Amino acid sequence: MHKHIPYFILFVLLNISMTSCSLFRLNFKGKVPKAGSYPEFTRKDSLHGALSPLRTCYDVTFYHLTIKPDPKTKTISGSVEMTFEVKAPTTEIQLDLANKLEIAGIFEGENKLQFEREFDAIRVQFPNQLQTGESKTIKIVYGGKPQSARKPPWDGGLVWKKDKNKKPWIGVACEDEGASIWWPLKDHMTDEPDSVRVSIEVPKGLKGISNGKLVEVKKGDETDVWVWQTSYPVNLYNITFYVGDFEKITIPYQQKELEFYVLPNSIKKAREHFKQTADILQYFENAFGEYPWWNDGFKMVESPFEGMEHQTAIAYGNGYKNSPPYYFDYIILHETAHEWWGNSLSAIDMSELWLHEGFATYSEAMYVEEKFGYNAYLNYLLMYRIGIQNKRPIIGPKDVHYTNYKDGDMYVKGAWFLHSLRFAIDNDSLFKDLIKTFAVEYRMQSVTTNNFLQLVNSKTGNDFTWLFNQYLYQRQSPVLVYQIMLGKQKNTISYYWENTVEGFNLPVLFKFESGEKWVVPTKRVQTLEFRGNVLSIPYYPYYFGSRKVKYLKAPK
Secondary structure, three states, X not given: OOOOOOHHHHHHHHOOOOOOOHHHHHHOOOOOOOOOOOOOOOHHHHHHHOOOHHHHXXXXXXXXXXXXXXXXXXXXXXXXXXXXXXXXXXXXXXXXXXXXXXXXXXXXXXXXOEEEEEOOEXXXXXXXXXXXXXXXXXXXXXXXXXXXXXXXXXXXXXXXXXXXXXXXXXXXXXXXXXXXXXOOXXXXXXXXXXXXXXXXXXXXXXXXXXXXXXXXXEEOXXXXXXXXXXXXXXXXXXXXXXXXXXXXXXXXEOOEEEEEEEOHHXXXXXXXXXXXXXXXXXXXXXXXXXXXXXXXXXXXXXXXXXXXXXXXXXXXXXXXXXXXXXXXXXXXXXXXXXXXXXXXXXXXXXXXXXXXXXXXXXXXXXXXXXXXXXXHHHHHHHHHHOOOOOOOOOOOOOOOOOOOOOOOHHHHHHHHHHHHHHHHHOOHHHHXXXXXXXXXXXXXXXXXXXHHHHHHHHHHOOOOHHHHHHHOOOOOOOEEEEEEEEOOOOEEEEEEEEOOOOOOOOOEEEEEOOEEEEEOOOOOOEEEEEOOOEEEOOOOOOOOOEEEEEEEEXXX
């Protein structure tokens, strides 16, 4: 998923020379923004976000989701067959489903199971104790009117639209809310199924698209059923479906084909526009390792909302536009990066979603550097820097399934954290190898920020805990306080850090007429002599923070 930045801001920022600090000085004057608040979390949030014994006692291996959406009534009906392995003896397990959707019954074979609902949590009761190592399959029959998306993909739910030819377009986006807003499952990020089958019943003449490979199309008199299946684990909020009047086009990539399902009015421009995808995919394979899902292919599906990284079935809705001044489609770029960051390597909790969004946003800048050079990379990051809010820590409350799509710091500050880490490591080849190693070693696994920190420390031989603590676990950025004294005999500059964690030691570059000087501020005042005038005390392009400054002239 991508946070949108208006194109006029993008164009203006990208045309500002890196030799100018005017924009930076205008926006960062040492003022610390007010802290943002969190909602008051309740038991409902804990039931969704926490790993209780009713969840850890079993591990899902397979889902078969059958769904029939009705665009006239904006309702859905269907069933889910869930196969799981018992990890600890139990007589109950927890499933999740939004309480506005009804459950007609839960079955194990012919036997109907009892269940209780508390908010969106469903306690399924078995007649006999399940034993460790057992494999069980249950079927949940459900339906109703799901939440409609007010602002997809950020404020998610079912999307009910019509294309230019007045034919239905139906889809879903649920990154923030979780998959349980539209189908019953164990809705926790730590339990990705080994594979998923999705059967979509659609009106005759329309197509149903989902994750993975098309298995079959079952033809009926008035409806058809499109059956798709993955051969890999799937991040739960990326399981999806689309219904529409799609046409398939393909773009060659090495000895493979990339698939694009587009609406009829878009076929001509889509053929040309999507050619860039092959180049983007090639770069990411070089930077992060082989595309993780080749057995399931690569496809994008035209959508009425901007984009969403549904695994092997990416939603594309950027209107076939390229962004100035580099003229690539940033939605193709960002959502494709998610196939590594978020889909393959996945966070264990929503509080660490920066591992998806921060890495995907930084991947954009890496691609810009590869194609247009280091200064273009810096300019691209400057575009995103203006959006940093510093109202809340990037890593938020755990075990409550919480994110706030209005706070984009996990995107832009997350990307800037990686840029700051690159500067602190001061070895580009090592840094880029570290990023690739993280993607490859944790391929198709759930991870934590601490996994990344341990890898950084191991590969660099240094302890960067201070940098992680500063930019990920607290909201405030460093403030460099400095005072310049211009004297008759000598000039001095005194400086120290505010709002920094213990051990913070990122260096700062001072530029004077007499030359450049790198310093490492601490919380204690240090003083430096210099000759001539102060030319600049830049933060960018090295890291981001604020400053307090006072110029003092020598007495007459």
